[in-house]
Ligand SMILES: *[C@@H]1O[C@H](CO)[C@@H](O)[C@H](O)[C@H]1NC(C)=O
Ligand SMILES: *[C@@H]1O[C@H](CO)[C@@H](O)[C@H](O)[C@H]1NC(C)=O
Ligand SMILES: *[C@@H]1O[C@H](CO)[C@@H](O)[C@H](O)[C@H]1NC(C)=O
Ligand SMILES: *[C@@H]1O[C@H](CO)[C@@H](O)[C@H](O)[C@H]1NC(C)=O
Ligand SMILES: *[C@@H]1O[C@H](CO)[C@@H](O)[C@H](O)[C@H]1NC(C)=O
């Protein structure tokens with residue numbers, strides 16, 4: 047199963063040392079290898095082992111006491127960790143990495159030993175995914191074919207719960223009989239809940255164990271004496287330690303010994319489990335519309351079915367054979383897909399997968415009824431390697447291709463906490479937040495001001511649409527539609543001239559070509575979102591803006607040198623300046639088709655010339671030497687020429703599998719092309735999930751996006767989204783009246799116009815993407831006849847957008863404006879407006895109707911016709927919502943065939 051992981055030429059090399067144990071085979075490998083990576087707090091790595099070992103380490107380089115030995119006949123060999131007491135180490139003959147496993151093969155005297163460190167990535171079982179445990183399994187056989195007495199040993203120290211030697215730890219050991227597994231659980235003596243110390247969660251309980259059996263023993267003892275005892279006698283009976291005790295010096299270690307008896311080979315693997323248990327996982331604070339702060343402890347998802355640590359350990363260990371076969375499937379799905387690209391690419395996806403997954407916690411909470419709310423599964427990501435930020439938008443954006451590829455449901459579960467926090471009337475920020483808080487594991491819910499406004503706002507729209515498109519699940523885009531719309535309005539104001547210092551890669555120049563295009567793609571994504579929820583006017587509006595902006599962007603990128611590549615910033619800077627145009631990736635992922643294939647080709651040619659000019663990889667832009675693994679893969683995915691794409695991929699592979707083969711950083715996301723280490727390299731960052739960018743392009747989108755029916759508001763829950771409350775009451779009568787007036791006006795106009803204008807196919811809420819695209823096609827044709835406003839006019843801020851903060855109905859906003867007939871349309875409320883202005887589109891309709899030229903007039907009216915229809919439809923929806931909320935107060939008007 048594992049042999050296909052490495053390149054074919056390597057396999058032949060790798061097989062040699064099995065015959066000749068004298069020369070340990072060191073294959074090209076990254077400097078630091080993942081061992082057990084399942085959560086932000088189960089993140090154990092080892093420096094590349096050669097003939098001897100160093101201690102495994104947490105991602106931040108803190109040592110993790112973790113020792114592995116095997117005793118064959120009367121002789122002990124070390125296969126993991128460092129032991130001063132042992133004369134012999136097992137010689138590594140082969141090392142392999144797959145997306146879920148790191149596998150070492152050793153020669154230990156007469157034995158061939160294989161140690162497999164399995165960190166499952168569960169694609170289809172979120173409960174199993176939520177268990178932050180890893181397996182270590184050993185297979186042993188003998189080159190002499192004879193029987194040998196075999197015992198195996200593993201221990202961990204208190205370093206798994208705290209980095210500080212002076213901390214007091216406590217523990218307990220569950221022995222044979224109390225459960226189907228034997229294990230130690232270790233924690234700090236006085237842990238503070240939901241607080242980190244030295245990147246560790248203080249409330250961590252570390253677990254090490256194995257399935258119970260007569261051959262399994264678990265004892266706690268001082269490190270040196272326990273290890274010596276095993277090496278001399280095969281049992282871990284060192285100087286006992288009793289809790290509570292200092293974590294270090296003397297060092298209590300938690301040992302598990304399995305005695306395999308006299309064997310010539312293991313018939314099934316010898317399995318150990320190691321993990322960190324925490325409950326709750328995270329504290330989430332949010333602010334209600336009334337300004338009240340509410341906090342929610344969220345449990346790990348498994349807690350809904352496994353109520354104690356011993357249930358978790360038992361279940362996890364019993365599941366090993368199935369977990370292994372699921373891991374085989376995940377590995378082969380990923381590696382088969384990656385194999386279509388290149389062999390170096392397989393190495394990189396293998397390194398990136400569990401690193402990305404392990405930055406997350408999958409959680410659940412109780413509903414208002416006090417029972418687990420199984421429909422409220424949320425995923426939280428820690429900005430591992432850089433900060434303690436919770437759900438950092440730029441990392442989620444970078445890693446999104448991984449989550450889409452593994453299971454787009456996870457992608458949605460990562461987005462929903464960000465959307466929920468911001469979809470509250472207390473959020474008066476017009477642009478998207480950059481995270482959910484500064485200190486994992488607490489999502490403080492503070493919406494911080496920041497400068498990367500276009501960046502994060504665009505990311506959110508792009509991800510919301512990508513999730514809906516790939517998963518077919520329209521729940522998030524419909525539930526948070528008005529929030530997404532508010533953000534789109536912000537982009538209309540800001541995209542074309544974002545301020546400097548406004549990108550996540552630290553660009554210090556304004557009007558980044560790469561950033562501006564992201565905002566434009568995001569607007570097109572919003573058009574598709576509107577389309578998916580059947581809001582034709584909005585769809586058209588965002589379509590028009592994205593098209594108009596696209597025209598401007600294209601004009602502004604036509605500099606003297608731009609026949610070869612795009613400039614660094616729009617309309618300024620040195621003509622030879624350039625940047626990796628990694629944001630063009632979204633256009634491919636979403637199929638928004640804004641970018642001309644010629645642009646992709648020119649860029650690819652340019653990247654190729656840069657790659658052949660320098661040997662250190664492709665930096666982010668012409669102003670610095672920093673290269674990003676993440677954005678290099680977004681860029682690679684935009685290159686259709688597979689030779690150039692693979693050259694870019696190989697340039698990254700060369701760095702981490704060859705040039706930096708002696709570095710001691712867990713796979714960082716940034717590096718310098720001049721060979722130095724990047725500042726804030728982002729060691730072990732989830733952003734490397736971006737390596738899946740080319741694979742995410744091969745995902746088939748869902749057939750259609752399913753919009754769930756609106757859920758009736760719960761009596762007890764807050765109604766921050768409800769459109770009904772603010773409008774209900776005295777306003778009702780006015781609305782009904784306006785509806786009737788609207789219908790009347792519309793009907794008259796329609797009769798008057800019918801003979802004059804070509805009939806446009808009725809747009810119904812049910813009509814799908816195809817019919818909508820026909821419509822937009824028509825209207826864009828018409829718009830192209832119109833005067834395109836000059837840039838100043840376009841970028842003029844629209845009054846009040848997003849400022850008022852009132853949020854609209856759960857699925858449908860109230861009446862929207864008519865589609866823009868020219869780009870300089872004056873205003874769009876993302877707020878609930880009083881009925882008179884909510885219908886301002888209709889008066890705008892009349893005004894605009896008089897201004898068109900003769901040739902555009904007929905087209906305009908067709909547009910207006912749709913606008914009016916949609917107006918009526920929206921009004922009807924408002925009424926429906928009102929009825930849901932106030933069934934006693936209002937009757938839904940009948941459907942009018944229009
Ligand atoms: C191999 O191990 C030795 C001894 O621990 C160490 O000094 C050396 O740096 C290691 N080499 C590599 C390439 O890791
Ligand atoms: C490891 O290899 C060295 C020589 O490279 C040899 O001396 C030693 O005995 C080997 N150890 C084991 C456990 O086979
Ligand atoms: C011994 O185990 C290794 C893997 O650890 C395997 O490749 C080899 O085929 C096994 N040999 C025998 C004789 O089973
Ligand atoms: C993705 O996750 C969902 C929800 O857990 C599950 O129903 C579905 O089967 C998963 N898809 C795959 C391909 O495993
Ligand atoms: C293993 O075999 C040896 C002789 O080779 C014998 O002395 C010993 O008792 C056996 N141990 C077990 C556990 O069977």
Ligand SMILES: *[C@@H]1O[C@H](CO)[C@@H](O)[C@H](O)[C@H]1NC(C)=O
Pocket residue numbers: 382383384386744
């Ligand atoms: C790999 O490519 C082959 C043809 O080149 C194709 O049939 C197959 O579906 C691809 N596999 C994946 C996982 O993309």
Ligand SMILES: *[C@@H]1O[C@H](CO)[C@@H](O)[C@H](O)[C@H]1NC(C)=O
Pocket residue numbers: 343345411412416417418
């Ligand atoms: C949630 O509800 C379950 C029962 O459904 C209960 O066991 C658990 O303690 C509750 N958790 C919290 C945090 O209230």
Ligand SMILES: *[C@@H]1O[C@H](CO)[C@@H](O)[C@H](O)[C@H]1NC(C)=O
Pocket residue numbers: 542543556557617618837
């Ligand atoms: C960025 O673009 C805006 C709008 O075109 C312009 O006003 C501004 O001067 C530009 N900034 C720089 C630094 O070129």
Ligand SMILES: *[C@@H]1O[C@H](CO)[C@@H](O)[C@H](O)[C@H]1NC(C)=O
Pocket residue numbers: 704705706707708
């Ligand atoms: C890494 O270290 C080994 C052992 O010290 C050395 O032989 C090798 O040349 C080094 N590789 C690089 C790329 O520096």
